[in-house]
Amino acid sequence: MRVPTISLYNQATYQLSKLTSNLSEANEVVSSSSRINTISDDPSGMAQVLDISSTMACLDQYQSNIDQAQTTLTSAETALDAMADEILELNLLCSQLANASASTQERTNAVESIQVYLESILDLANTESYGGYVFAGDENEAAPFVADEEDATTSVTYLGSADAVSIKTGDDTTVSLGCCGSNLFYEDEIVVDTTNNQLTFQEDPGRDGDSVMTLDATIPSGTYTREELAQTIEDLMTQASAESGYGVVYEVTYNEDGNTFTIDTDGSYDGIMTTTLIAQYDSTARVSNLTVEEGAFENIEIDVTDASALTEYTPKPEGSEPLTLTYNEDGTWTVENDPGYGLDTDIEGNGTTIEIDFDNDGVTDVTIDLNEPPEEGDSISFDIVEGDENNSILPDLGFDDETVSIEPVQSTSAVSSIFKVTAGENDAIDFTQTLENGDTTLLTAYIEPGTYTDPESYAKAVEDALEDASAQSGSRVNYDVTYDSGSDTFVISEDTGTGRQLKSFELLFGSGANASTSAASDLGFDPVDTGSGGVTGDEASWSIFGTLLDLKQALANDDVDGIERAMSRLDNHYESLTSAISAIGVTYDTLTATEDTITDTELTLTTRLSDVQDADTVDAIMVLNSTQTTYEAALSACSSIIGMSLVDYM
Numbered sequence: 001m002r003v004p005t006i007s008l009y010n011q012a013t014y015q016l017s018k019l020t021s022n023l024s025e026a027n028e029v030v031s032s033s034s035r036i037n038t039i040s041d042d043p044s045g046m047a048q049v050l051d052i053s054s055t056m057a058c059l060d061q062y063q064s065n066i067d068q069a070q071t072t073l074t075s076a077e078t079a080l081d082a083m084a085d086e087i088l089e090l091n092l093l094c095s096q097l098a099n100a101s102a103s104t105q106e107r108t109n110a111v112e113s114i115q116v117y118l119e120s121i122l123d124l125a126n127t128e129s130y131g132g133y134v135f136a137g138d139e140n141e142a143a144p145f146v147a148d149e150e151d152a153t154t155s156v157t158y159l160g161s162a163d164a165v166s167i168k169t170g171d172d173t174t175v176s177l178g179c180c181g182s183n184l185f186y187e188d189e190i191v192v193d194t195t196n197n198q199l200t201f202q203e204d205p206g207r208d209g210d211s212v213m214t215l216d217a218t219i220p221s222g223t224y225t226r227e228e229l230a231q232t233i234e235d236l237m238t239q240a241s242a243e244s245g246y247g248v249v250y251e252v253t254y255n256e257d258g259n260t261f262t263i264d265t266d267g268s269y270d271g272i273m274t275t276t277l278i279a280q281y282d283s284t285a286r287v288s289n290l291t292v293e294e295g296a297f298e299n300i301e302i303d304v305t306d307a308s309a310l311t312e313y314t315p316k317p318e319g320s321e322p323l324t325l326t327y328n329e330d331g332t333w334t335v336e337n338d339p340g341y342g343l344d345t346d347i348e349g350n351g352t353t354i355e356i357d358f359d360n361d362g363v364t365d366v367t368i369d370l371n372e373p374p375e376e377g378d379s380i381s382f383d384i385v386e387g388d389e390n391n392s393i394l395p396d397l398g399f400d401d402e403t404v405s406i407e408p409v410q411s412t413s414a415v416s417s418i419f420k421v422t423a424g425e426n427d428a429i430d431f432t433q434t435l436e437n438g439d440t441t442l443l444t445a446y447i448e449p450g451t452y453t454d455p456e457s458y459a460k461a462v463e464d465a466l467e468d469a470s471a472q473s474g475s476r477v478n479y480d481v482t483y484d485s486g487s488d489t490f491v492i493s494e495d496t497g498t499g500r501q502l503k504s505f506e507l508l509f510g511s512g513a514n515a516s517t518s519a520a521s522d523l524g525f526d527p528v529d530t531g532s533g534g535v536t537g538d539e540a541s542w543s544i545f546g547t548l549l550d551l552k553q554a555l556a557n558d559d560v561d562g563i564e565r566a567m568s569r570l571d572n573h574y575e576s577l578t579s580a581i582s583a584i585g586v587t588y589d590t591l592t593a594t595e596d597t598i599t600d601t602e603l604t605l606t607t608r609l610s611d612v613q614d615a616d617t618v619d620a621i622m623v624l625n626s627t628q629t630t631y632e633a634a635l636s637a638c639s640s641i642i643g644m645s646l647v648d649y650m
Contacts, residue, residue, distance in 0.1 A: 264534025430512025504533020
């Protein structure tokens, strides 16, 4: 039986098509060196290829993150290194300006130099890297530090985020870069030493016959967090008051939200007490503009052992008529330009040391150490100038005023002896009360209408009204309203006999909704708001920028104490920066180790991918040659079969 030509043709075409496909696949394996090019080549193998490729893509992204982080850390380290160097330069400059050899004019001239340093450090704090600001935290598109004035800066504001940038270095691993300006340039701790360890305050009970006590507390030297400093000051003030006999219990708190300190009493004192914090100390005297002839006494030192004895000052401007000592052959020193102490014309020297008793009480007040033997004709001159001694802790707590008072809520005007209360006329007291947990409530107390024939009964009615309003709000604060017959005034406070509930309260006689019908006049209060709750300072930032701004002010005021305070702060800033640089180094090393791990993992995955996907080149070529030979033979056979005509079958 003969097979139809069309059947032969179809069969041949099918086989040739299959062989063509096999040849194409063999060619692709050889040309790509990969045995899996489509999912049909090896479904299981392709799944492994896709999984490995996905993992390697993630590793590439992690490597990119690390590259960016390392660039940022390098920029941060460079900026902090430069900043630390500038702080060292500043500290050296401060030590020179705080020295007795520096003059008032030199300190004044240095203000411009500090402004230059401030601008430079500000620029470093606004360092950019990888398209963002290094020290802005995780909101790094805008400059984080902004000065109010470019050439005469008085404040620097941080506008960045409090959260540091974190990067992913693995599926479940993130690394924080830690380059957040709110942490790096704002100290969490403060160093207390002889430049800022004093707290002076007065207690005034406001009663005839009771004295006003001035109390001093010295804070032990050391490093304090804000909370530790608040607790230490609270303990010292309470102890000082107990020793004075008044026994006021103080409360000093740090408010994290506003970065401020609040000083208050606990309300347990039985009476009216006004506490005044004194930020400025008394005037004192110091030696300035110490000069010697060129080449003489290169290491001269002068020490004021009793500044209270320096009561006369040399004429201004400095250097015009300084107190001058000239060495004589017989070992004495001739005195010129005595400003009024009555010093002997010639005073004795002691080898390389000169001791001067200015107040003639037999005790040395100023010691001059020459550190080398003098020669005849050598001279020393210096000015005695007036200054302010200020080693108070209050500026570090945000209290910059000369005095700050914690005053009771007490009326200012004398009151009458009979009180007639009419509803809707003089019966309302608008007030706010803030509980210890921070909850603040606006309340209105209404005094029971009627006639009160003495201040004590009226005080009780006011007290009841305040407590009723508080109870209706759910707080049930106990108030204490008393009449002070000595001053003929009323005092309103919390009754802490059963425990304290209030953080503060404020009488809204001026701004309350019922100001026109308030009891302010009857109580002797001016129609203005007045409150209790201690005193709160300005923001206590403890920043490097604040230190430089304070240093500028100290130099402008010729305040040597302020310069020395700045030196202590600069030391603390330097230690913080060097610590931050070390932390950056640790983070960088961590990233480098992660980078090495990624490299090793990529090598392992590349090997696995090759094992799964790569073709054996020799075997692939042999398969290609075999497939090609088969294909050519099939072509030849098909050509012979399909080429026969119908005549061949007749």
